[in-house]
Amino acid sequence: MRIAFFVNSIESETPGYTTTALALAAVQRGHSVVYVEPGDFILRPDDGLAVSAAVLPDASYKTPDKLHAALKDAAKQKKTFAISDIDIVFLRNDPSLDVTDRPWAANAGVMFGRLAAERGVIVVNDPDGLGQAQSKLYLQSFPEAVRPATLISRNITEIRAFIDKNSKGCIVKPLQG
Template sequence: MKICYVVSNIKSERCGTTLVLMKKAHERGHTVYVMNVGGFNFMQGSPICICCKMVPENFDYESEEDFLAKMKTDAIPWKMLDSAELDVMFLRNNPTEETIDRHWAERSGLAFARLVQQQGVLVLNDANSMSHSFIDKLYFEELPELIKPDSLITRDKTAIIDFWEKSGKKIVLKPLEGSGGKNIYLIDEHRSNFNQIIKTLTEKGYIIAQKFLPEVSEGDVRVLVMNGKILEKDGVPAIMRRVNKDESEFRSNVSLGGKTVKAELTPSMERIVALTAPKLIRDGFFFVGLDIVKDKLIEINVMSPGGLYYGGKLGLPEFGDTVIEAIERKVEYKALHKDNFSNKMLATMD
């Protein structure tokens, strides 16, 4: 199959899940392309053209890190490709990580991917659903209350104070549109720098306040979900615990110095996935990351979930094979059944 991975910018791409999946697809004999979110080209009456790099058929590399480094060089040229030639387009850019000077990049990838999807190319995750869940923290609020901590979304300072008091005077504040643990604050009984924090966050947009979960001191568990089920290989689930770098830091994001360790799958995690899965399947979300603290889901990542790269460093199975095998089946189903299945249905078809 011909598969193209969309990233924010190949030059700034780091070793992560996208790299793992690109490498696995190439190893399995597929034609693999990578493109920047700014590489779409539209001409009326013609299919979308994409500016991309193709992984050479006989690509010589020593490691995942070397694979990425060589893909970034000018030795592998950019080329224009008719997107209709693709079997799959895998959206792996994260709009919430774009900087102010790249505001154009936040929604353009999804908008163009919807057009590519209309041409008959399988887009993962479903581009229409991704557009609906662009603010993933709002999409998160559509999930059952039973599995989520108490929360409030507002730009009103008074409402936040009321919520803080009702929540035992200990809450977490973060921007509604954000990722990577940036601009997340713990507000306790002292309310240190409260006014400045509110000012900073409201300048960025809406604020989401969540009741503080004491168990977060032990870190959170990233659970990777594929086709509405916990991703696994040889009976081993794709889960890992992200541990805070020290006792003074309640955030466990790897980008902030947190580290990943092996985790045990619990009945609470399985129940959260079971209650989340029907919506993910209905909405065409093939590959999703759930962040869980004890028996509560604290965040959902539908845009560009990660974890495979760090899982590999922990000695977990090579889940990348399982993911690519699932995509191969979808391409086969699409070829055999022609247009009988929508993109959304194919996206989560096992």
């Protein structure tokens, strides 16, 4: 099988990432592994979908470090594949990392995943589910019994009052990310 891992940036991948462990396991089981970044997908005028991908050479990588080194080299020379030549796409990017510096890339994984799924490719990390869960508002759709007390606000007075009311502490997170 040819397995594609869609990531924010090959440059920012590390040997300790779960994506690296997944890629290593796939290669060790005889699968072909490619990495795709947000700017790598191509939708042609005939509606054909393709990807420009960094192809990991077939090798018996013993450690994540060895695979990671091979990935860095592979990123220097990408190869273009029709999406029909990809069996599975793992959406492994974090949209929040691209919101500020590359806003065009933030939703690229979800959009690419949908296009690939429409063309019969198995997409792991459902793009529609990821699209729904892009902000903390998504958690409000869960039953009240399984979600913590939540305040969503930019008003500092509201936030301080909520923190003061919860003596056991609070976790503060941005709406997106």
